Amino acid sequence: MDNAVRNRAWRMRRKPAGLVQQDDLELVTEAVRALAPGEVLLRLVHVSLDPGQQVYMQSTQELPGGTIWPGDVIRAWGVGEVVESRSDRFPVGSHARDHHGVAGVQEYAILPEAALILVDPEAAPLNAHLNILGMPGLTAHAGLSQIGCLQPGETVVVSGASGAVGAAAGQIARIRGCRVVGLAGGPEKCAHLTGELGFDAALDYRSGRLAADLTLACPDGIDVYFDNTGGEILDICLGQMARKGRIVFCGAIAAYGSGDSRGLTNYLRILTHQVRFEAFAYYDYEPHFASALAELAGWMQAGLLKHREDVAVGLENFVPVFHHLFTSGISGKLVLQVRDGVTR
Ligand SMILES: NC(=O)c1ccc[n+]([C@@H]2O[C@H](COP(=O)([O-])OP(=O)(O)OC[C@H]3O[C@@H](n4cnc5c(N)ncnc54)[C@H](OP(=O)(O)O)[C@@H]3O)[C@@H](O)[C@H]2O)c1
Incomplete structure (x- = not known):
């Protein structure tokens, strides 16, 4: 009825x-x-x-x-x-x-x-x-903890860094003691990353010189790349991965709906630098949700995590x-x- x-x-x-x-x-x-x-x-x-x-x-x-x-x-x-x-x-x-x-x-x-x-x-x-207390926050937490296997002091690059997952990922990596470089479109979003969100550096991926800027920002290479965009940004970051680096393949927004699914020209770096390139899905980490949520809420209440x-x-x-x-x-x-x- x-x-x-x-x-x-x-x-x-x-x-x-x-x-x-x-x-x-x-x-x-x-x-x-x-x-x-x-x-x-x-x-x-x-x-x-x-x-x-x-x-x-x-x-x-x-x-x-x-x-x-x-x-x-x-x-x-x-x-x-x-x-x-x-x-x-x-x-x-x-x-x-x-x-x-x-x-x-x-x-x-x-x-x-x-x-x-x-x-x-x-x-x-x-x-x-x-947002931070829901799927995006949990996705960032799972990707960094389960796939990225972060170690304090490592250099982490996050694309789509002003978005929901990226903003959470960058802040969590900072809380875990890493040096974090965010990639975003335009000076305003970059200023938000380094100002409000406390990223160590932010690069405008639309500047036309992303590869050169990344080399300056990450002189010893990238230990963990948290990828939200795929496409050309992924290819550029792949070319600068450090030995034993990890690529956390979270999403490919640059390809959705546009049909742009170009190949990777820097894929040999995976072999030469023993890079691990792994995709993951939020749903697979349900057993960890309760503990991750408690951690995210605690960081938020302590003012460490902004949304x-x-x-x-x-x-x-x-x-x-x-x-x-x-x-x-x-x-x-x-x-x-x-x-x-x-x-x-
Ligand atoms: N694996 C999983 O389980 C899982 C779960 C949730 C989300 N995801 C994926 O994670 C990614 C981020 O999700 P989200 O919820 O954070 O999205 P969001 O809040 O919409 O943020 C995405 C960011 O990507 C940037 N962007 C948009 N188009 C772009 C392009 N063509 N090239 C480069 N950057 C672009 C935008 O910022 P700019 O202004 O800087 O361009 C935007 O801030 C998506 O790919 C999504 O599908 C995966």
Whole structure:
């Protein structure tokens, strides 16, 4: 039986040919079904817009984490208020976020309690749970700890460093005693990295002299490269890896939706310098989430870890706001506030 609540949701009409366009999706209004035991109805306040959604929308193969197919609600991490509940762990009036990225770009989500964690809106702004205290923070933590195997004193380079994952990765590497160089587009973002976020150095990857600037900034080579961009930046960093260096291959935003998947010209460096080049997926590190989250929250409360959200308002604006991810038009973690005026 249906519930009295009506939901608005973005569903896929067809697979996008490149960067998702408005016509590839439709905003539908539909009845919310009744809850089954153990389920919760979450009225979403913020949903997260992530570059990975483009990959899941565009892929025609089933990917770990879940490809989005025609008819599906566009998947997204979300945080909101419990408005109906058949779970003792999530009473009406409590706040929760999902940790599998299944809340969706919509107003209401029915989720099983196993997909949720409680959040305290007094301890941190709700949208921080989609940033430093959510998937991006956990991704940075997992990549550096599990793949990067950081040692104090090492030189770490982070691309996409002003983005959600990159900002977290650079700050965590600093906390762990490394020297951190961030790569970002433009002087303003570079100043934010070295000022507010405490990076040791920041380089503008659009300067046209990134290779030379990196050599100056990392005279003994790069021990750990945390890659969020792929493409030419990855190739340049690969060419400057130190012996036994590690490349943490987190993402390739430069290639998403653009079809730019050029090869690596500096790949021999992997052989000559015994570089480890390893990709990873957030989902694989779920057993570590609770301890990592406690560490991230502790650093945040101690003022060691800063976060910045770029909030756009209105569910109907999803597609144009999503495009900002690929045009450097954002200055922090991009979140969509589902309704005007409701922030809690
Ligand atoms: N492996 C995993 O499990 C996992 C989990 C989460 C995210 N990721 C990946 O991690 C990466 C970062 O995610 P995020 O959430 O931090 O994204 P984000 O907040 O959107 O930040 C991405 C940054 O990339 C930069 N950028 C955009 N287009 C670029 C281009 N063509 N070349 C170079 N830089 C570009 C932008 O800053 P500028 O202004 O400096 O260009 C932006 O700040 C993405 O590739 C994402 O898919 C992977």
